Amino acid sequence: MTVICREQDGVLVMTKQHEHGLLAGEFAKWFKEEHTPAEGRRAEVLWAVSNHDRGWIDLDETPFWNDAEGLPYSFLDFPVVPKLTFYRRGIDEIEAQTPYGALLCSSHFERLIEVSGEECPELTRYLQGEADRRARIHRGLEQSKPLEEGELYYDARLLQFCDDLSLFLALSKPGSAESEKHPWFVDGFSGSEEFSFTSGRAIEAEWQDSTTLTLTPFPFMKEIEVSFKQRRVSRADIEEKGIARAYREAPEEECRITVISGAEEDSQVKTGASQQSERQQR
Numbered sequence: 583m584t585v586i587c588r589e590q591d592g593v594l595v596m597t598k599q600h601e602h603g604l605l606a607g608e609f610a611k612w613f614k615e616e617h618t619p620a621e622g623r624r625a626e627v628l629w630a631v632s633n634h635d636r637g638w639i640d641l642d643e644t645p646f647w648n649d650a651e652g653l654p655y656s657f658l659d660f661p662v663v664p665k666l667t668f669y670r671r672g673i674d675e676i677e678a679q680t681p682y683g684a685l686l687c688s689s690h691f692e693r694l695i696e697v698s699g700e701e702c703p704e705l706t707r708y709l710q711g712e713a714d715r716r717a718r719i720h721r722g723l724e725q726s727k728p729l730e731e732g733e734l735y736y737d738a739r740l741l742q743f744c745d746d747l748s749l750f751l752a753l754s755k756p757g758s759a760e761s762e763k764h765p766w767f768v769d770g771f772s773g774s775e776e777f778s779f780t781s782g783r784a785i786e787a788e789w790q791d792s793t794t795l796t797l798t799p800f801p802f803m804k805e806i807e808v809s810f811k812q813r814r815v816s817r818a819d820i821e822e823k824g825i826a827r828a829y830r831e832a833p834e835e836e837c838r839i840t841v842i843s844g845a846e847e848d849s850q851v852k853t854g855a856s857q858q859s860e861r862q863q864r
Contacts, residue, residue, distance in 0.1 A: 585645055585654050586752040594815045596645065596829070597752040599638035599657065605751065605810045606744040607632025612802040613740060616778055623682060623727070630676055630683025631741050634690060637672020647825045654825060662700060666708045673715070682727075685719045685734065688712045690741050739773055743785070743801070746771045750787055751810065751839060757792030777801065788844065798844030809838045 585596040610631040638657075645654040657665070669691050677684030692712060695705060723729060746767070753764045770784030777785075780799045788796050811834045819828040 585642075585656060586749065587654055587656055588753050588755070589653075590755055592817050594654070594817065594820070595812055596654065596815060597810065597812050598642040599635040600633075600642055601810055601812075602748045602752050603635035603745075604632050605808060606634065606741075606748040608806075608808050609744040609747055609802075610740055612804065612806050613744070614777075614779055614801055614803055616736065623733075626680040626682050627686065627737050627740070630680060630686050631744055633672075633676055633679075633683075634687045634741065634745065635672065636675055637668040637670070641668065644826050645829050658698075662702055663704050666704060670708065670711070673712070677715070677719070681719045681722060685716055685723075686737050686741060688716050689734070689738050690745070693738075693742070739776055743771055743774050743777075746774075747787070747797075748810075751795070751808075751837075752812075754789070756795075756837070756839065757789045760788060763787075774801070786844075790842070793838065794840045794842060796842055796844040800843035802841065805840065805842045807838060807840045809836050811835065812837055 585598065586602055587594055587596045589595070607628055610628050646660075647653075648655045648659060651659065673684050673688050673691070676687050692709060695709065720729075750764065750767050750771075753766075755762065767787060770786040772784065774780060774785040775782050779801070783799060785801055786798055788798075790796050813829060813832040813834055815825075815828050815832045819832070822828070823831070
């Protein structure tokens with residue numbers, strides 16, 4: 583298992599990869615639409631975002647311990663060769679359901695690999711194989727449902743943002759201070775500044791309290807409540823029982839978070855509404 587893991591007071595808080603993917607899909611469902619997908623494509627995009635990490639489903643049941651780090655393996659430090667095997671397996675399963683979704687997820691994983699800076703012959707072969715897959719899917723779509731200009735680029739930004747926001751929740755202690763923010767998100771969500779409604783500003787997250795997260799600029803059609811499951815496993819239990827048993831015996835807990843618009847944006851909206859009202863009264 584490659585988990586998303588954070589440590590808090592001697593306890594490892596762990597989220598399954600596929601659970602994180604399902605949460606990303608929930609965010610995509612409520613995202614402000616900036617383009618009109620080809621007929622029937624929106625459902626494919628939502629399914630692909632929800633299932634982008636489905637290659638890890640079987641491995642989600644038992645964590646693998648990384649002795650060097652003293653933590654469970656994560657998607658970041660999991661050995662390259664088996665990681666690529668599960669990437670490929672997940673994309674194969676997605677392609678069986680939606681070729682466009684496989685095109686989207688294949689591009690997403692290629693970006694993650696490029697960002698990681700890893701290099702090895704296995705990676706080169708994987709990247710070539712996925713480039714061949716994407717070319718084949720492109721040819722098929724041209725015959726059946728051609729891509730609109732910018733469609734794949736937009737959907738890739740959507741997947742990236744929803745993936746990052748879901749990771750933010752899995753890696754953050756609800757209600758934590760700005761100073762405790764994970765370094766990945768200190769400057770906001772990378773790439774989100776490309777959405778037209780942000781006016782070139784990266785979307786930033788800030789905890790209002792232990793159950794409420796604010797986003798500015800706000801990316802959703804309305805305030806939303808989301809939930810996802812985590813397990814809390816103490817280091818003492820891991821030392822006594824081993825990681826597999828300690829994880830298995832830890833109960834799943836549901837984490838519920840309400841996502842709302844930031845105070846700054848609310849103020850701007852209210853100011854704009856007030857100015858409009860004044861003009862109408864004149």
